[in-house]
Amino acid sequence: MSMSMATSNHTLFLHNPTNLTNTTNLFPITTTRTATTTFKPISIKCTATTRTQAPPQASTQFQDRVFNFAAGPATLPENVLLKAQSELYNWRGSGMSVMEMSHRGKEFLSIIQKAESDLRTLLNIPSEYSVLFLQGGATTQFAAIPLNLCTPQDTVDYVVTGSWSDKAFKEAQKYCKPKVIWSGKSEKYTKIPSFSGLNQSTDARYLHICANETIHGVEFKDYPTPKNGVLVADMSSNFCSKPVDVSRFGLIYAGAQKNVGPSGVTIVIIRKDLIGNAQGLTPVMLDYKIHDENNSLYNTPPCYGIYMCGLVFEDLVEQGGLKEVEKKNKKKAEILYNAIDDSKGFFRCPVDKSVRSLMNVPFTLEKAELEVEFIKEAAKEKMVQLKGHRSVGGMRASIYNAMPLAGVEKLVAFMKDFQARHA
């Protein structure tokens, strides 16, 4: 297989100028001389090792990328993908892929330590907080949080602003006595409550919020102060999209697959004094103490995902940090929400303007029968994954850190054109 693969890709790269010229729409590059240079293909001989040599498969590089508005897994920074591709087969002269490295070897230790260090820089994480790289997604944390922070008799408060905080609340019912102290369900999850009006329990061990509801597109712009206990936030879909004062939280958790990496990595930032009191029936893999004592290496972590998160963190630092990232995100969200609000009702966003998400923009069409057509035409224009979540319908544009401004500009231009043709 590898031989034929090597040869075919090789041929594509060296002898198929159309791969290059096809793509000048997205990538205007002067490649004529390269494309027309007639190379001799490398003739490859396998050694007794049955190892093969293939040139990097360049053909894919020259194919169009789409603008991917998926809610997660989501678009990643193109330079991060290219760097990952360049290192996949042999990481920095180590002679192996990151996927092949012992998680206890010096190479991988340098990767996970750099990832944590860059994340601490980005969020200015105080030293009294631990950073854990775990598995299982935010859904696993829905159980781990009460198991680690409560006894079965403890009261905890949940603010339910959408599907995800509702799921977190339901899972907590197995392990403690959670109360829903506010729910936006009757208003179809389009609002964030006023903090002063929250009827917090005086004995709550923590107050849980979902900082950004991926499905409903509502985002906390500030954070409530717990009357008792600590603030716990699911930041899966707006993690590292803007600066956050970590010291206001007892625990922050986030699945990586929206803003900071591929799926399969969950990041937990927890104040150290909250670690060490897990309930007796807590699975060892859900016990923060085990992971904290072992620097997230108690068992084999999701090494490649952590490596990818590290490349993203490095890129965010190089962009100037989260203040700069937030500026870009505000700009992107502004032009998209303006396009919706200026459409004279042709496009509609149901979310309270003051709490609209910078990351996930749900919208509908006045003429609902046109929504299928809208999504179909957008896909033809290489703007994909614009369908709203099956539970709410309509459309949703997720515009995470890695969505370029040009992607949002292209979507807005398309929306205006679509309206002109269908108004």
Add this chain to the structure above:
Amino acid sequence: MSMSMATSNHTLFLHNPTNLTNTTNLFPITTTRTATTTFKPISIKCTATTRTQAPPQASTQFQDRVFNFAAGPATLPENVLLKAQSELYNWRGSGMSVMEMSHRGKEFLSIIQKAESDLRTLLNIPSEYSVLFLQGGATTQFAAIPLNLCTPQDTVDYVVTGSWSDKAFKEAQKYCKPKVIWSGKSEKYTKIPSFSGLNQSTDARYLHICANETIHGVEFKDYPTPKNGVLVADMSSNFCSKPVDVSRFGLIYAGAQKNVGPSGVTIVIIRKDLIGNAQGLTPVMLDYKIHDENNSLYNTPPCYGIYMCGLVFEDLVEQGGLKEVEKKNKKKAEILYNAIDDSKGFFRCPVDKSVRSLMNVPFTLEKAELEVEFIKEAAKEKMVQLKGHRSVGGMRASIYNAMPLAGVEKLVAFMKDFQARHA
């Protein structure tokens, strides 16, 4: 960053023949003309999208690979790595990386369905068994298995043949009444018990074994029949290394990071009638029913890891299936164990010959003071990760499916040379 990266890599690829000539020791390929051809570098312009074009970073391709004897994460098939590299940036014209795909989109569904289908072909998995792609490693299954298969009052039997079956037993104590019906501890985990002598509980809900102990190098060559309940096996370190009669098991589980992929994916093969009886306190992410009903897509799975496993399964099918793979593994193990046994005691393997692992070969030196030197010299010869597990010391050569015969031949030649110099 991406621009400078693109340029620098570009330069390496086009103007640095030393990248090629350096490596003829491991990869004899005729590259002279390519290396000496003088190309014009592609001049790159960024578009408003801030997207960049980089040629695939070929330089790494031409660097030596090491022979990686790590116990896991472990070496992967070179052709699989090259294919993954070729597709990383843009999967088969989809316009996105597999890491960016919605787990509910048709592209990823085709990936996970093909992975399951190829695995079912490899292991000839009967239709009454479900295949689940999960997260959290075998360590998470240590809790999930009793939580799903038992009530807290149920008795279950564990055969403890090494560190991993011991960990599985200890975790089960939280969720049921496990009994150790045999332990190899007093003999330093060098044996597998005779099945007739096993004192099985008449009311055990399952009999748990670790089919291959990664640290101690003992492997079940056949499997015991439970007196009551079903047979459950941790196959993390010999999964897909040989044919297995799945119908003899109620549940097989395996972390992917030894034989079939990167870390972060755990595969569970479970007889469907065993699904649906999880204890009330089972975290939703540890409930097999949830994952079975949702085809492993209840929440976002470790998509890229599943994709890599799929590439490995495809490669194993193309090799002719597990019968062929087993032949290769037996050949590799044979020459390595023979080298140890023929060394007149210079090298020693403590494991009972009849149950020596085909995957993990632990050995020591008669002159223990030479072990550090052995590992150091081997690393200089590009044979890495030969140090034994910290809990047992000595050396360990893990020779999984993806370790080429040439790697073992090189190790054996080195061992003989080392002995000649130090005997």
